[in-house]
Amino acid sequence: MLPTPSTAHVSFDLVYEPAEDSFLLLDTLSSLSETAFLRERFSGATTEAGCSSAPLVLEVGVGSGVVLAFVAANAHSVFGRDDVLTLGTDINSFACSAASQTVRSAVTDHKSHSTFLDIVNGDLASSVRPNSVDVFVFNPPYVPAELPDRSRHDAFNARSTGQKSTTFEQESYLLELSYAGGKDGMEVTNRMLEQIPSTLDSERGVAYVLLCAQNKPEAVKQRIREWGSDWRAETVGSSGKKAGWEKLQIVRIWRST
Amino acid sequence: MKLLTLNFLTCARRTCKTSPSSFPLHPREAELEILESELNLVFLRNILPRLMWSELRGIGEELGLPSLPESPPSREDLVTKPSPAKPSSVTEPSSVEEEGGEGEEVPSQTAKDLHRLLLETTIKEGKLVCGNCGHEYAVKEGVANFLLPGHLV
Numbered sequence: 108m109l110p111t112p113s114t115a116h117v118s119f120d121l122v123y124e125p126a127e128d129s130f131l132l133l134d135t136l137s138s139l140s141e142t143a144f145l146r147e148r149f150s151g152a153t154t155e156a157g158c159s160s161a162p163l164v165l166e167v168g169v170g171s172g173v174v175l176a177f178v179a180a181n182a183h184s185v186f187g188r189d190d191v192l193t194l195g196t197d198i199n200s201f202a203c204s205a206a207s208q209t210v211r212s213a214v215t216d217h218k219s220h221s222t223f224l225d226i227v228n229g230d231l232a233s234s235v236r237p238n239s240v241d242v243f244v245f246n247p248p249y250v251p252a253e254l255p256d257r258s259r260h261d262a263f264n265a266r267s268t269g270q271k272s273t274t275f276e277q278e279s280y281l282l283e284l285s286y287a288g289g290k291d292g293m294e295v296t297n298r299m300l301e302q303i304p305s306t307l308d309s310e311r312g313v314a315y316v317l318l319c320a321q322n323k324p325e326a327v328k329q330r331i332r333e334w335g336s337d338w339r340a341e342t343v344g345s346s347g348k349k350a351g352w353e354k355l356q357i358v359r360i361w362r363s364t
Numbered sequence: 365m366k367l368l369t370l371n372f373l374t375c376a377r378r379t380c381k382t383s384p385s386s387f388p389l390h391p392r393e394a395e396l397e398i399l400e401s402e403l404n405l406v407f408l409r410n411i412l413p414r415l416m417w418s419e420l421r422g423i424g425e426e427l428g429l430p431s432l433p434e435s436p437p438s439r440e441d442l443v444t445k446p447s448p449a450k451p452s453s454v455t456e457p458s459s460v461e462e463e464g465g466e467g468e469e470v471p472s473q474t475a476k477d478l479h480r481l482l483l484e485t486t487i488k489e490g491k492l493v494c495g496n497c498g499h500e501y502a503v504k505e506g507v508a509n510f511l512l513p514g515h516l517v
Contacts, residue, residue: 160413163372225366227507227508228511
């Protein structure tokens with residue numbers, strides 16, 4: 108098993124703590140079937156002429172950064188190449204700084220040859236240049252619970268001048284952002300799914316999105332297949348075999364001709 | 365925030381997506397910081413086809429950095445040529461050298477300059493401005509903020 112990046116420096120009062128969902132993503136991305144798929148999709152000798160260009164991995168909603176750091180640190184095992192680029196976004200500025208440190212440390216600790224870009228503070232992938240992402244990873248706020256009121260976001264997204272500690276209200280708001288998904292737990296995920304065709308590289312792009320049982324994953328996959336005859340959506344990892352309320356799965360979304 | 369990141373970012377406003385002038389974002393009042401990192405020759409070679417070179421040149425100019433050549437370097441430009449002083453061996457030295465160049469490749473000055481520009485030159489504080497709508501995104505402590513006020517979403 109590949110090592111899990113350290114998140115010891117992260118303040119879990121403000122940033123989502125790695126949990127079963129995060130670990131399912133790590134296990135799925137490093138599983139035999141997914142590494143075989145990714146290695147084939149991104150094959151191409153990395154030193155000879157005519158090689159394929161450096162792949163860009165984007166994770167939206169990085170939280171502590173544990174998933175992106177895992178990909179960055181183990182890029183060689185997962186992709187079989189030493190030129191992988193990683194980029195992240197999060198709506199929570201505290202998560203951005205924390206995740207940035209998580210990825211940097213993991214890359215150094217594991218002597219990885221991948222290249223970490225940055226974590227930007229933003230809404231989903233709205234600031235990412237269209238069709239530039241090769242591998243997209245999203246562990247969304249998937250719990251069916253009312254979305255937090257975003258009108259307070261600016262006030263809660265940073266420490267105000269002179270403010271030493273964060274308030275309970277601020278902490279609750281930031282954590283709600285990380286888990287509350289609105290109706291069926293799908294409001295944020297649906298907004299992201301809409302952007303996926305314009306975010307992914309039109310040839311080799313592939314997305315990994317986590318869903319829970321209450322998100323109605325079969326219906327979600329069916330909707331994606333209706334984007335066009337070349338779109339594919341399959342479950343490639345799952346946890347919690349018993350019918351618990353939070354049975355999780357990872358759906359791989361890609362195009363195939 | 366690394367300059368290479370700007371190669372992958374655009375204005376977050378939906379209405380700007382279709383306008384070519386929303387890319388690249390233009391740094392303003394930028395305070396730069398050099399953060400050294402290890403040079404990865406394989407990466408530099410394989411990022412070349414993805415670089416929006418003329419946009420990158422523009423950003424360099426706006427930041428007052430030494431100007432970049434008009435066209436991007438080739439893969440070959442990134443490696444120091446093997447020294448010609450080497451005593452000629454018995455059979456076809458040139459082709460053997462090219463084929464077996466896997467072992468000890470030395471990054472050229474061009475590679476070092478490119479690494480410095482893309483990955484070591486960072487924006488610590490400043491703004492990123494959309495060329496289409498003029499919206500300014502703040503960069504604070506190296507983190508760019510692309511969250512839009514409600515009326516612009």
